[in-house]
Amino acid sequence: QVQLVESGGGLVQAGGSLRLSCTVSGRYATAWFRQAPGKERKFVAAVTWGGAGTTYATSMKGRFTISRDNAKNTVYLQMNSLKPEDTAVYYCAARPGALSPHEQEYTYWGQGTQVTVSS
Numbered sequence: 001q002v003q004l005v006e007s008g009g010g011l012v013q014a015g016g017s018l019r020l021s022c023t024v025s026g027r028y029a030t031a032w033f034r035q036a037p038g039k040e041r042k043f044v045a046a047v048t049w050g051g052a053g054t055t056y057a058t059s060m061k062g063r064f065t066i067s068r069d070n071a072k073n074t075v076y077l078q079m080n081s082l083k084p085e086d087t088a089v090y091y092c093a094a095r096p097g098a099l100s101p102h103e104q105e106y107t108y109w110g111q112g113t114q115v116t117v118s119s
Contacts, residue, residue, distance in 0.1 A: 002026060002108040006092045009113030012082055016117070020077040022092030022110060029099040030075045031106060032066065034088035034115075041091070046099035047075060055099060082117045089114055 008020040024030055031046035045056045045066040054066050065078040075092065090113050093106035100106070 002028065002094055004092045004094060004108055004110035006090065006110045006113040009090060009115045011116045011118065013118050014083055016082050017078070017080045018082065018115060020079070020090055020092075020113060020115075022075040022077075023073055024075055024092065024094050024108075025073040026094075028094035028096060028108070030068065030092065030094045031099065031101070032075075032077045033091045033093060033103055034086075035091070035112075036085075036088040039088075041103055043101040043103065044090070045077060046101065048099055053099060055101065057101070079115070082115075084117045084119045087115060087117050 005023045027049045029048050032044040033041050034044050035041040043057050044060055047054050047066045047068050051068045063081050068075040092110040094108045095106045
C-alpha cells in the first residue's frame with residue numbers, strides 16, 4: 001500500500017499564507033482536494049510524478065501553487081491570499097499514470113489536514 005500523510009494545516013487570518021505538505025513515494029500523479037463542512041469534496045490542484053506538469057481548479061490558479069520534491073518524497077501546496085471560503089479539510093491523493101481532476105480516479109488518500117481561515 002501507498003501511504004500518504006498531510007501536514008501544515010492550521011488557523012490563519014484572511015490574506016495570509018500556508019504551505020501544506022504530503023509525503024508520498026513512487027511514480028504517482030498527486031493531487032490536492034478539499035472539503036468544506038456540508039459540501040462536496042472538490043479538486044484543487046494536481047501534479048505529475050515528475051513535477052513538470054500541473055493543473056488547477058480555475059478558482060485556485062494564481063493563488064495556489066502545487067509542486068513536488070521527489071528527493072524528499074514530498075508534494076506541496078502553497079496557498080497565498082487565503083480567504084474564509086478556503087476553510088476546509090485538505091486531502092492529498094495519488095494515482096498511477098497521468099494526473100486527473102476527478103477524485104474517483106485516485107487510489108490512495110491521506111487522512112486530511114484542517115485549514116481554517118478567519119475573517
